[in-house]
Amino acid sequence: MIDLLIKNALVVTCHPDVLTGEIHSPGAIAVQEGRVLEIGPSAELETKYAAAEKVIDGTGRVAMPGFVITHTHMPYVLGHNQPVDVSQLRSFWDMLQKMGWEWLEDITTADGILAGTQYASLKMLKSGTTTVCDLVEAPNALPGPLDASVRAIAETGIRAQIGYEVTERIPGVPIAERLDPSYAERGFEENLRLIDSLHSSGGENGRIQGRLGVHTAYTNSPATLARARDIADQCQCGIQIHVAEIPRAFLCEKYGKSAPEVLEEAGLLGPDVVAAHCIDLTDSDIDILARHGVHVAHTPMTNSLGGNGVARVPDMMEKGINVSLGHDCFFTLDTAEYIRYGYLVHKAHRANPMLIPPFQALDLALGNAATALGLGEEIGSLHEGKRADILLIKPDAPSPVTPSTVVPYFTMTFRGCEVQTVVVDGEVVVEDGASTRVDESLVRKACVEQAAALWKRNGIEIRAESINL
Numbered sequence: 001m002i003d004l005l006i007k008n009a010l011v012v013t014c015h016p017d018v019l020t021g022e023i024h025s026p027g028a029i030a031v032q033e034g035r036v037l038e039i040g041p042s043a044e045l046e047t048k049y050a051a052a053e054k055v056i057d058g059t060g061r062v063a064m065p066g067f068v069i070t071h072t073h074m075p076y077v078l079g080h081n082q083p084v085d086v087s088q089l090r091s092f093w094d095m096l097q098k099m100g101w102e103w104l105e106d107i108t109t110a111d112g113i114l115a116g117t118q119y120a121s122l123k124m125l126k127s128g129t130t131t132v133c134d135l136v137e138a139p140n141a142l143p144g145p146l147d148a149s150v151r152a153i154a155e156t157g158i159r160a161q162i163g164y165e166v167t168e169r170i171p172g173v174p175i176a177e178r179l180d181p182s183y184a185e186r187g188f189e190e191n192l193r194l195i196d197s198l199h200s201s202g203g204e205n206g207r208i209q210g211r212l213g214v215h216t217a218y219t220n221s222p223a224t225l226a227r228a229r230d231i232a233d234q235c236q237c238g239i240q241i242h243v244a245e246i247p248r249a250f251l252c253e254k255y256g257k258s259a260p261e262v263l264e265e266a267g268l269l270g271p272d273v274v275a276a277h278c279i280d281l282t283d284s285d286i287d288i289l290a291r292h293g294v295h296v297a298h299t300p301m302t303n304s305l306g307g308n309g310v311a312r313v314p315d316m317m318e319k320g321i322n323v324s325l326g327h328d329c330f331f332t333l334d335t336a337e338y339i340r341y342g343y344l345v346h347k348a349h350r351a352n353p354m355l356i357p358p359f360q361a362l363d364l365a366l367g368n369a370a371t372a373l374g375l376g377e378e379i380g381s382l383h384e385g386k387r388a389d390i391l392l393i394k395p396d397a398p399s400p401v402t403p404s405t406v407v408p409y410f411t412m413t414f415r416g417c418e419v420q421t422v423v424v425d426g427e428v429v430v431e432d433g434a435s436t437r438v439d440e441s442l443v444r445k446a447c448v449e450q451a452a453a454l455w456k457r458n459g460i461e462i463r464a465e466s467i468n469l
Contacts, residue, residue: 001051001052001053002030002031002032002037002049002051002052002053003031003032003033003052003053003054003426004029004030004031004032004052004053004054004055004056004388004423004426004428005028005029005030005031005045005046005049005052005054005055005056006028006029006031006055006056006058006063006390006392007026007028007042007045007046007055007056007057007058008026008028008042008057008058008059009026009027009028009029009042009058009059009061009062009063009392010023010024010025010026010027010058010061010062010063010401010402010403010406011023011024011025011027011028011029011039011058011063011064011382012062012063012064012382012406012407013039013064013065013381013382013383014064014065014362014363014366014367014380014381014382015367015381015382015383015386016367016381017359017363017366017367017381018359018360018362018363018366018367018407019359019363021381022039023403023406024039024040024041024042025402025403026041026042026043026058026059027039027040027041027042027063028040028041028042028044028045028046028049028058029045029063029382029388029390030045030048030049030052031388031390031423031426032426033426034205034387034388034425034426034427035385035386035387035388035426036382036383036384036385036386036387036388037384038384039382039383039384054428056392056421056428058392060394061392061393061394061395061420062391062392062393062395062401062406062409063382063390063391063392063393064382064390064391064393065130065366065379065380065381065382065389065390065391066128066129066130066131066379066389066390066391066422066423066424067128067129067130067131067335067365067366067369067391068129068130068131068132068324068365068366068369068370068373068375068379068380069124069129069131069132069133069325069326069327069335069338069365069369070133070274070276070295070297070324070325070326070369070372070373071133071135071240071274071276071277071297071299071326071327071328072120072124072132072133072134072135072326072327072328072329073134073135073136073137073328073329074113074116074117074120074121074132074134074136074149074152074329075108075112075113075116075117075120075136075137075138075329076104076116076120076328076329076330077116077119077120077329077333077447077451078104078108078112078115078116078447078450078451078454079099079103079104079451079454080330080451082103082104082451082454082455082458082460083455083460084098084099084103084458084460091307092245092246092306092307092308093246095305095306096246096306097174100137101169101171102172103458104454105137105138105139106138106139106140106171106172107140107454107457107458108137108138108140108141108145108454109138109140109141109450109453109454110138110141110144110145110147110148111148111450112138112141112450112451112453112454113136113138113141113145113148113149113152114148114149114151114152114446115152115443115446115447115449115450116447116450116451117134117148117149117152117153118152118155118156118438118443118446118447119443119444119446119447120329120333121152121153121156121158121160122156122435122438122440122443123332123333123334124158124333124335125156125157125158125422125424125429125430125435126416126419126422126430126433126434126435127332127333127334127335127336127415127416127417127419128335128336128391128393128416128419128422129158129333129335129365130158130159130379130389130391130422130424131158131159131160131161131369131370131373131375131379131389132158132159132160132161133160133161133162133211133240133274133297133326133372133373134149134160134161134162134163135162135163135164135165135213135240135276136149136162136163136164136165136213137164137165137215139167139169139171139183139186140171142164142186142187142190143186143189143190143193144190145164145190146162146163146164146190146191146193146194149162150162150194150197150198150208153204153208154204154208155437155438156429156435156437156438156443157424157427157429157435157436157437158424158429159207159208159379159387159389159424159425160207160208160209161208161209161210161211161238161240161373162194162208162209162210162211163191163194163210163211163212163213163237163240164187164190164191164194164213165187165213165214165215166184166187166188166191166212166213166214166215166220166224166228167183167184167187167214167215167216167219167220168180168181168183168184168219168220168221168224169183169215169219170183175218175219179219179220179221181221181223181224184220184221184224184227187213188227188228188231191210191212191213191231191237192231192235194210195210195212195235195237198210205425207424207425209237210235210237211237211238211239211240211274211373212228212231212232212235212237212238212239212240213239213240213241214228214239214240214241214268215241215242216241216242216243216245216259217241217243217251217259217262217263217266218246218250218251218254218259222262222265222266225262225263225266225267225268226266226267226268228268229266229267229268229270232270232272238272238273238274238373238374239268239270239272239273239274240273240274240276240297241263241268241273241274241275241276242275242276242277243259243260243263243275243276243277243278243289244258244259244260244277244278244279244280244281244285245276245277245278245279245280245303245306245308246280246308247280248280248281248282248285258281258282258284258285259285260281260285260288260289261284261285261288264288264292269288269289269292269294270292270293270294271292271293271294271295272374273292273294273295274294274295274296274297274324274372274373275289275294275295275296275297276296276297276299276326277297277299277302277303277308277311278296278298278311278316279303279308279309279310279311280308280309281311281312283315286312286315286316286319286321287319289316289319289321290316290319290320290321294321295321295322295323295324295371295372296311296313296316296321296322296323296324296372297324297325297326297372298311298313298323298324298325298326298342298364299325299326299327299328300338300341300342300345301327301330301331301337301338301341302327302328302330304341304345305330310345310346310349313342313346313356314346314350314355314356317360322368322371322372323364323368324364324365324368324369324371324372325338325339325342325364325365325368325369332416334415334416334417335365335416336410336414336415336416337416338365339361339362339364339365339410339411339414340361340411342356342361342364343356343358343361343411358407358408358410358411358412359407361410361411362407362410362411366380366381367380367381368380387425387426388423388424388425388426389423389424389425390421390422390423391419391421391422391423392419392420392421392422392423393414393418393419393420394418394420395409395413395414395418396413396415396417396418397409397413398413417433419433420432420433
């Protein structure tokens, strides 16, 4: 007897990639002990696995691999809609120092991390994201903020790689004025404590992993960056870092070098690095990332929000750089929005409709993303032996969704609310659009309360009776 059989669905395997992956219609997926046992024509598998413990009828639905998002800050949801004085935000530098640090990260607590991460991971699961790479930033919550992250992730059931940002930044002190390596050391200790804990506990059977977090080249000394490489090599945990999200002039003024040049000289770069943003890059910078096999987490919507410009994704791809999709946990957390924006923005920016075709846009959040996290053999597509991370979607489209139209459906029509069932590691964690693991109303209530508490620390008082819980 197998654990789960999904039958009568339009099965889109996306293996080895979206363009060449097999499609079965009607197809079926057999799952045993958290892994895909077999995929094929529904009639054959229904007969073969008639005694399945759980059967899901996928008639009229699309079955596909779960989305993978390679750069998030889940506690950031506490700052959504915060009624701040936006006239102070005249540049990305303002947004980083005020909205990112002063108004959010520096006043985030462990309770806020727990509530925000529960809410964000739940929202992502419900709209089809089954794996995230999260970077936690809360200097005044040390030690222990990653404990809150692990608890939230374990409760909602999402797959995750997580780390705490290593930075020499001193809360409340301008980084141009002074940095302090002791703050970076506290960040290293938090990451190492998590990695040791997950190693000893099994990390929800490997579903939760550590990935060393590093803030940037401009908030860390070369010695700290070199130490990050040593730790990543020792722990075999990989690195996540922001790269070139601010104008290169800042680092050039400080070091006479760009961010990729500084990171290369420090020895940090390698094929286990996920570099978020990567906006202001020269041809030489792109060559550096390609030479070291660095993976890029493209965040087009937050890049736009900060007025940072448009990352040179088509050029990176031409150089063989693996580009995936991230979103910083801004906006709705619906992966459909980020896929669609990534599909469109480069066409508009370069006045070229041939850039980023639908299959390539979808790969950003599937195979490319899984490869970036070192999980290409485990997730990102549906194939025998891979982890059973599966979505079942009921399309709300004005035209037929068939084997020949299903890929463009994801860039033209798809919305996360069309996801009905989500399976992670063979477990149904979302059924009929609702979590099977947590009380969603309580998760939202806790997040709203923690957001209001954070806003209060910014001097923004919200009357209790006006809070919609």
